[in-house]
Amino acid sequence: MNENLKRRDFIRTSGKLAAGTLVANSLVSSVYAQGTDEIKVALIGCGGRGTGAAFDAFASGQNIKLVAMADAFQDNLDRTYGTLKEKFGDKIDVPDSRKYVGFDGYKAAIRDADVILLATPPGFRPMHFEEAVKEGKHVFMEKPVAVDIPGIRKVLEVAQEAKRKKLNVVVGLQRRYQDNYREAIKRIHDGAIGDVVSGQVYWNSGGVWVRPRMPSQTEMEYQMRNWYYFNWLCGDHIVEQHVHNIDVANWIKQKYPVSIQGTGSRAHRTGKEYGEIYDNFAIEMTYDDGSVVYSQSRHFEGINNRIDETFQATKGRVYLSAGNQAVLWDANGNEIYRHNPRGNPNPYQQEHKELFAAIAAGEYKFEDTEYSAYSTLTGIIGRIACYTGKVIKWDEAMQSTIDIMPEVYSWDALPKILPDENGIYPVAVPGLEVSKFI
């Protein structure tokens, strides 16, 4: 079989083939009719990161065409379409008939393409990932991969199906694709500083945007627009942002915490425009070997910011940051490795470069889902520990059936979290209403 055919065969149908539901010959002829090695991409969630992910996909160097777009809102889709069309011209082949608006548009967009970019707020990730894998599509999906524990269980279940169908899945925990992290962590895993016994991971920053309520909006539309401040959409910032640093801890430890405890609150962001989330968390993640990683994540403006990771080990220590830094010291404080950042690839682009190269070559290489789900879960357990004030054990948390997603997705439907008559949303108080969270 010629190389092009083999590649197209893999791109379009690896899932269906592995599931044994199609006959190879009929596939080959339908693939042959296409006569091209073009990889068709659909973008679901056309906001800031979705636009960025599309740019990164085009920077992969493969023969990519964007053929479908889906977004909850017409204006967001139109804006991103305009940006991409201006930049990439004919590579954007998305007529109005393949622009899908609303809650259900993702299904049609997934059917139109070979590779799906999932970049909505994370509450929708389990549902969208499930559909993409059901349809046999390769996936790039942004972190985090869920916002509650039933969502995590769904993602883990779908990950098994993706593996069975040999579908490549890359998740946007881009530190995993960044040279300084890869080089330093390889050395740590090879024993350069001994066993890691403690660590500190940080995402202390000034916070993000607020999207104001408009008089014409239903409650559902308001929450969807101002999604950062609602857990069913965002997961709180300990999940949405800090998952990056938490994942570094789990990656270094090559395991997940057995229990988490912590504290958090709202200090600055107390207004109704900030929904239900906290603005600060501090947690301790305890692993089964007794090691403890401490984490801080906070959104306070105008004070010290810090986003990085540091770990202490039996024979040394390490410092890591997304600014391409990695330094290892031995137990006497002598530097034993300093990463050279010169020429390091952009990790956001590297994710796509590796994913699309594998797809184009007909290789099955990427199954990022499991570690991404477990690191997302670590953040979720951290949130629950702080909201409840309890020590939360990993195994017990995994049994949780508390599903924070709405029953119905439509503009008139009500999310589960609602404001009081003054527009104020209920905020977790440790010790009170613990059963709502776990």
Ligand SMILES: NC(=O)c1ccc[n+]([C@@H]2O[C@H](COP(=O)([O-])OP(=O)(O)OC[C@H]3O[C@@H](n4cnc5c(N)ncnc54)[C@H](O)[C@@H]3O)[C@@H](O)[C@H]2O)c1
């Ligand atoms: N890896 C990173 O460093 C990084 C950086 C930024 C954002 N992200 C992640 O990317 C995701 C999106 O973040 P963003 O900053 O682009 O947000 P955004 O608000 O700019 O974009 C989200 C888009 O999704 C759309 N959307 C919401 N629900 C939808 C649905 N059900 N179906 C279709 N479209 C829907 C919104 O209308 C919006 O256009 C989040 O998970 C975020 O954590 C990752």
